[in-house]
Amino acid sequence: MTILVLGGAGYIGSHTVYELIEAGEDVVIADNLETGHVEACHPKARFYKGDIRDKNFVDNLFDNEKIDSVIHFAANSLVGESVSNPLKYYDNNLYGTMVLLKSMVEHNVKKIVFSSTAATYGEPENIPILENDKTEPTNPYGETKLSMEKMFKWVSNAHGVRYVSLRYFNACGAHKSGLIGEDHNPETHLIPLILQVPNGQREKVAIFGDDYDTKDGTCIRDYIHVTDLAQAHILAVKYLNEGKESNIFNLGNGVGFSVKEVIEIARKVTGHPIPAIISPRRAGDPAKLVASSEKARKILGWNPEHAELEEIIASAWNWHKNHPKGFQK
Numbered sequence: 001m002t003i004l005v006l007g008g009a010g011y012i013g014s015h016t017v018y019e020l021i022e023a024g025e026d027v028v029i030a031d032n033l034e035t036g037h038v039e040a041c042h043p044k045a046r047f048y049k050g051d052i053r054d055k056n057f058v059d060n061l062f063d064n065e066k067i068d069s070v071i072h073f074a075a076n077s078l079v080g081e082s083v084s085n086p087l088k089y090y091d092n093n094l095y096g097t098m099v100l101l102k103s104m105v106e107h108n109v110k111k112i113v114f115s116s117t118a119a120t121y122g123e124p125e126n127i128p129i130l131e132n133d134k135t136e137p138t139n140p141y142g143e144t145k146l147s148m149e150k151m152f153k154w155v156s157n158a159h160g161v162r163y164v165s166l167r168y169f170n171a172c173g174a175h176k177s178g179l180i181g182e183d184h185n186p187e188t189h190l191i192p193l194i195l196q197v198p199n200g201q202r203e204k205v206a207i208f209g210d211d212y213d214t215k216d217g218t219c220i221r222d223y224i225h226v227t228d229l230a231q232a233h234i235l236a237v238k239y240l241n242e243g244k245e246s247n248i249f250n251l252g253n254g255v256g257f258s259v260k261e262v263i264e265i266a267r268k269v270t271g272h273p274i275p276a277i278i279s280p281r282r283a284g285d286p287a288k289l290v291a292s293s294e295k296a297r298k299i300l301g302w303n304p305e306h307a308e309l310e311e312i313i314a315s316a317w318n319w320h321k322n323h324p325k326g327f328q329k
Contacts, residue, residue, distance in 0.1 A: 069112065162244075181319030232296060252291025266317075
């Protein structure tokens with residue numbers, strides 16, 4: 001049984017491939033390397049460079065490899081960029097997924113696990129967020145991911161392609177081996193940005209707004225270790241292999257940390273003072289995003305093993321201090 005991981009050279013994709021290989025699976029990676037790194041690919045996985053918008057490339061993959069199921073990470077994912085360049089997101093995220101599904105239907109590949117996002121909810125009405133809460137995205141990134149979910153639903157109804165959509169919150173941390181970690185350019189995620197200060201790459205970290213309706217005025221987010229996320233994808237493949245119906249799950253720890261709390265823990269982990277300044281709010285930043293993962297725990301049997309923020313930041317710091325330029329030598 002071969003699992004195709006699209007976007008397997010990216011941050012969450014590469015960690016998922018490592019976990020799949022460790023679990024004894026046969027893995028094929030496809031990635032256009034726009035934001036991924038070939039150095040992040042596990043040596044035991046077969047790598048194909050190409051784009052899911054290229055139907056010939058996707059068809060060749062399904063012709064050459066006996067693909068049983070697909071894990072789909074291949075998407076653009078920067079909220080700010082999606083607002084300034086929405087067509088890029090519709091082209092890659094939606095059109096790319098349409099081409100992929102067309103090829104899957106033609107090649108009779110019937111199982112897909114999809115990397116979705118908390119951004120599908122927009123400004124939440126309830127905390128913690130439940131899977132059946134209202135979905136009203138506040139940016140094109142969230143909108144395209146929600147549209148992809150709907151595309152899976154209708155294709156599933158028409159062609160029997162079963163899917164699991166995983167809506168996750170703030171992925172962070174790095175692999176325990178220290179061999180792979182987070183490397184984005186530009187970097188927009190809070191923990192790597194904070195860690196650039198003790199790494200000598202920036203003088204201070206910016207806190208975007210301290211007047212939110214939260215305990216200390218800064219945004220609250222649910223942080224989840226990338227390896228725990230990877231495990232959820234493996235459990236989702238298993239769930240589909242057992243013949244179960246299409247489903248949507250939130251993935252988070254169910255605990256919210258404020259920006260100030262994250263900086264404080266990073267100071268403790270790194271032993272660095274990490275100066276912080278207050279900057280204006282960013283457009284479209286909800287005050288609180290915290291997930292209920294009860295459904296994933298109950299149905300998938302998912303149980304995050306790295307829920308302590310100190311452990312998450314320590315694993316990230318282990319990667320960043322040893323790879324200050326990411327995968328660049």
